[in-house]
Amino acid sequence: MRRRVALAMVTGTVSVLVAVSIPPASADPPKTPDRITAAADRLVTSRPAVLHSSPKDAYTRQRVIAGQGGLHYTPYTRTYAGLPVYGGDFVVVTDAAGDVLSTSVSQEAALEVSTAPGLSAGQAGRLAEAELSEVASVSAPKLSVMAEGRGRLVYEVVVTGADRGRPSRLHVFVDARTGAIVQKSDEVMAGVGNSFYNGNSVTFPTRDSGGVYSMTDLTRPGTGCGGQNGMPYSGSDDSWGNGSGTNLETACVDTLYAVHKQWEMLDAWLDRDGFDGLGRGFPARVGLNAVNAYWTGSYANFGRTADNLRQATSMDVVAHEYGHAVFANTPGKDVGTNEKMILNESSGDIFGALTEHYANQPAALDPPDYMVGEEVNIAGSGPIRYMHKPSTLSGHPDCFSSSVPPMEPQIGAGVQNHWFYLLAEGSSPASGRPPSPTCDNSIITGLGIRKAGQIFMGTLLRKTQIWDHQRARRASLEAARQLFPGSCVEVKTVRAAWNAVRVPAVAGETQGCPNTFAVTLTPASATVRAGGQVSTAVSTVTTVAPAQGISLYATGLPAGTTAGFTPAVITSGAGSTLTVTTGSGTAPGTYHIAVRANGTSVDRIAVLTLTVTA
Template sequence: MRSMSATSRKNTVRAAALVASAAMVVIGVQTGSATASAGKSTSEPLALSAGARTTLIKDAQGQASATAGTIGLGAKEKLVVRDVIKDADGTVHTRYERTYDGLPVLGGDLVVHQKKSGTKSVDKATEAKIAVPSTTPSVAPSTAKKAALGVAADQKTAKADAGKAPRKVIWAADGKPVLAWETTVTGVQKDGTPSRLRVITDATSGKKLYQEEQIHTGSGTSTYSGTVNLDTTKTSGGYALQDGVRGGHKTYDLNQGTDGTGNLFTNSTDTWGGGRQTAGVDAHYGAAVTWDFYKNVLGRTGIRNDGQAAYSRVHYGTGYVNAFWDDDCFCMTYGDGEGDSHPLTSLDVAAHEMSHGVTAATANLRYSGESGGLNEATSDIFGTAAEFYANNPADPGDYLIGEKIDINGDGSPLRYMDKPSKDGASKDYWSSSLGSVDVHYSSGPANHFFYLLSEGSGQKTVNGVTYNSPTYNNVKVTGIGRDKATKIWYKALTTYFTSTTNYKAARTATLKATADLYGSTSAEYKAVANAWTAINVK
């Protein structure tokens, strides 16, 4: 990579970007030709300072016991505040986790909405009554651990370790709540990605209830060029890839290691590029654009909305063809690709994968079944939005997922938002069997919904790319623009989605979000309803 002259704290560099994989999907959809709203809605979230947010959370926790009684929870149930969002009109949305007799209730999360007038409403991950006959397990934790290690073995997890004792929980995400053991097995996945496999075992029968890989990945093999700006920090010996503008984001060189942070990138001058720095420049740029997109478009300051940055690690492993977000380290990690010659550091990868962090910090959509498809679609949608927001002339925004990586070897994209089934695996429409489809393909209907809501049905050309989006039963949809579609999905995710939200519940949630933002009799509300009908969600 050829370096270019720099200005104080900022420098332009030649950046490689745009990578994706069958395990991830990302692209753009925001700004660009989006139709902007006439003004800020009173139901849009306020941009809270870290201190103000902390105060709201503390106040809500102080009222948690009274709130539990108000919404009708049982005597053994308690609420633990996870997040608070305050709208411009004074409405406060408080997201809670729940406990039962001191045990965490998985799938028991809920959101309480309180208007300025005091009126309350609730969205719950489950409507089931949280109660179990006993909190004394029949199955020993050692038995649950052994079973979890067996699941890891079936997944071909290398170096599997369940060193941490299983946690006793109430499993309420599926049907009647039961006493269960939650075991986390760490190790290495078949492709070299770290593994953190969560296994839920019935503490009475020993039956496996659920399993989930908590490290979400993305991969690719090619790059494209462009010029980008970086924010760096002056040090005593020169400069470092530390962003003083965006929560202190740092970019590290793992030097082919797989643990820790490695070394912070430094340079004697503020002119970056070439050699190992190239991957660091790309990762630093991708993180900055993702931060700016969330802050400037959606009013979110950082992945957790607390003003704190994640960090990036590049040059992970040897010949590692992947990139992943890890919520435990709160970091993005990039491999160098085939032959360590194609670092997977790109804007698309960063925005898609970091959006998994946003989902984990908000609705925490369960990564299986329909909620898993919605989880993947959320990263697709916001990754797409960030790409359009970047407005990079070297890679104009489009609704083609992974069009630069040529993973199929024929120049075709990895996925298509206008007609997902064109990739040969994704689904265009909802059906009763969608929950059994791999989450990367069950995301198709939600991606399709987003395209239809943004652009409408039928043929259209955007930034030189022609689309022709079909609909279920030939329902006609008129688009409302990417800007509004993005804001509606974000408000639904952060305000109304829960860990178990499925497609039907997502329809309800986005309609609520649209009513908040634009009114229940608005053209936007009708368009959202039509877009769901167009993918067979009624």
């Protein structure tokens, strides 16, 4: 099989942690990216009740993530008395103009906890080490606060090794007073197997260095494929594999081809740049001598089938493992409770289905479907999961209940898989897909897999360290509302699909077709002498009825300056007058004042650029 070579030089970007700050007074009027960070920072520094701030809290803004529909997601991490807070992270969602749309916060109360441990770091390390049967290394225990109630002091320890022969990188949280194991989760996600077959001749990018070719994809930095030593396969020509199910070069052909299709799908359908969101990928290894495939946290590893006749490198399996990479590289990462691991496992299945549907191979190869592992028959018993009806396999749940969170992730994944199928295809698809019985006997019309994928990606971009089915429900409703603001269908379908799998509603979640409004300032910029006064008109328009109550206030005022609204409480569609009074000692410069309009359903922000002269 002859492979065409595609060479390209791609430069990556570096993520830098930035402390929360307000733009300096002398700054020029901010460009759109600056407006986004400035608006998010203003919200955070005002410490609204939704953040559950304490006097000892501090926040650090992470890299802003651009998403579909002009939305931007700004994650923040939290410290308490200088200690990292696990579960204290949150995401601020803004539109392209920098208006704050919503926040995704898991923490439920302000922290108030002693930071003096009763257990030494060495004791915590030994307790964590006992959680693996084979230990290669143990990280230095890190004293942290877990956002549980008013806070729990813990040590976070990373234990690397193996558990019952399976590689493991286990995050263990040890109570710093009692020594109890509070929580543990594994970065290494056990995966699935599937066919290697993508046709007799496929093309994918490789590298040519002085006549030596290697299975390294230069167009997708970080991506390559080789054996268990981690080195990409190489050769004197650019022809790879022989089409055999046992040939490892062929396994890399299928892996790189699937990576190529998944990368294209992420870009074309979900507006995401690579697996990490920064235009980078991760390497793959084949030839694992196990009936398995898994994601390690830094690369994907693929084994074989039980009969040893095929490698586990077909499109949905490869996309499943790299789906874990996407999950790990969205806010909130992939460390957490068992329920979070269940949602991670389901996310792999969802990305596998999305990639198959994007590739849209003919029936003779691997046509798009919602089965997991159907081609390879990895253990001799057919697919390992069915998304349309998980209970097709005994013990796999169609519906959420209290028994789901402690389940094995490969089994509990059925609930979110079922939700995604209903969201994409509905309960009785007209496309010829199998019917999907709902747990509440409802009838649902699907949105199509591309739109369902967009909503799911928007959900992951709101993910926090503490993550469960109800938080995913709330985040997906916000994603649907903000990605498709001119329509009610998406929000209603998302809610109906969650109801259909019996994931309970969350207090404060988006309801029905949300009423929204817009706010503008006329003029949006003004000049005033120190000690003087200036006014601007605040106008609101109800964009989706009915009208709602709005409270007005301003933040980001320079020292010695006050702001007043007449009136301060209005109904959308009405107006107000903002009067800014500067002090005689107000320093000359340009300031960006956030006019906040807090509505009963949504919040909006407009920016007044105020220039103060001497």
